[in-house]
Amino acid sequence: MASARYVFISGSSFPAGSGVLIDGLTMRRRTVSRPGCGASALGGPWLAFTCGTAPLLTYELYDIASGQFQPFTATEPYQDCMIDGDPIIAIGTDWVALEAVSDDEHTLPSFAFQNITSGKTTSDPTTASTNIDLNSSELVTNVCRPLSVPTVSDVYSSGRGSLTFDDGYAIVWQSAAGRVSGLFLPSRRRFMIAVPRNVDPSTGFANGDMYQLALTATRLYLVRQGLIWSIPAPVKPRSNRHHQG
Numbered sequence: 001m002a003s004a005r006y007v008f009i010s011g012s013s014f015p016a017g018s019g020v021l022i023d024g025l026t027m028r029r030r031t032v033s034r035p036g037c038g039a040s041a042l043g044g045p046w047l048a049f050t051c052g053t054a055p056l057l058t059y060e061l062y063d064i065a066s067g068q069f070q071p072f073t074a075t076e077p078y079q080d081c082m083i084d085g086d087p088i089i090a091i092g093t094d095w096v097a098l099e100a101v102s103d104d105e106h107t108l109p110s111f112a113f114q115n116i117t118s119g120k121t122t123s124d125p126t127t128a129s130t131n132i133d134l135n136s137s138e139l140v141t142n143v144c145r146p147l148s149v150p151t152v153s154d155v156y157s158s159g160r161g162s163l164t165f166d167d168g169y170a171i172v173w174q175s176a177a178g179r180v181s182g183l184f185l186p187s188r189r190r191f192m193i194a195v196p197r198n199v200d201p202s203t204g205f206a207n208g209d210m211y212q213l214a215l216t217a218t219r220l221y222l223v224r225q226g227l228i229w230s231i232p233a234p235v236k237p238r239s240n241r242h243h244q245g
Contacts, residue, residue, distance in 0.1 A: 001042040002214040002221075006064065008032070008042050011212065013226030020228065021047065021064070024218035027230070032062055034069065044093035044135055046116075048072070059088065061116070074098060075114055075121040091116075092134025113139055126160040169236045172220065174211045180222065184236060191234055195222065199229045 001008045010019030018033040032039075037051035037060065047062040049069075059072040074087070089111075090097040098112045113132070114121045122139065126132060128148045130140040143149060143163060150161040168185065172193075175181035178200045180193040199222070200211075212223035215233060222229045 001039060001047075002216045003042045003044075005216065005218060006042060007214045007216055007219070007221050008039055008047055009212065009214070009221065009223055009228060010039055011223070013223065022219075022221070022228075022230070024216045027219075030067070034060060034062075040088040041091040041096075043091040046091050046093075048088050048091045048096065050088055057087070061091075072096070072116070073119070075119055090134060092136075094137050095134040095139055097132075097134060115139075124160065126162065128160075131163050168215070170215060170234055172213055172215050172234075174213065180211070180213065180220075182234060184234070187237070189237060193220070193231070193234070195229070199227060200224055 005024045006021060007024065008019050008021050014020070015033070017035045017037050018031060019039060020029055021032050022029050032047065034049050034051065037049040040048045040050045040059075042048075045064050047064060049060045049062065051058045051060060059074065060069045061072050062069050087098050088096060089099050094116060096114050096116060098114060099110075111124055112121050113124070113134070124132070125140055126149055128151075129143050131143050131149055132139065133141040147163065149163055152161045170182050170184050170191075172180055172182040175192075178195045178197070180195060182191050182193070183189065184191065195211075212221075214221040218233055219230050220233050
């Protein structure tokens, strides 16, 4: 999971309920562990954990600044109608986004948003000119023209869709053993990063041994068999256009 300056790495290479949180600016690492729980979402100052098994789930929020956990209780009626999987789908500074089942036959999801401080829960307040912002105390931000939030309508559901604003400038993927490939956006200019042999000395790619990759604004992270390798994020190429002053 990656969000702003932080990345949280967990999985089969780590003890259950544990992972490593890395600050991409200072490169400080810390182990975050909550036995019986699993990380759900990373955003704002929080790392959210879901504990137990459905339907008896509990939730805890890890405060990155203080290093302390605090309980989080999903407000009714969403606590009793959670889907079998993890209901926390995103978190920000002020709000948690929750997913619940609204249709037993088709298991169509519905969404609720709960304020972390007050516990206030609201359904999706999106309009044609406002978009969800979990980092806003008001939950929504205005969408400027000519953009508008799209309308979604099909046989089983209707309502507003969403707009996602992404300040990312590159995408990366594993293209071979010992190699990570990428594209700069929006130019689609390609680049390639060679993985050192002490990180990947084998042809594990052919055998299904895939990397875990995370790209933040500051660092590129690669995890292979519990080993974390990190380098500065690829440098965005300068535009070829010249500006006259």
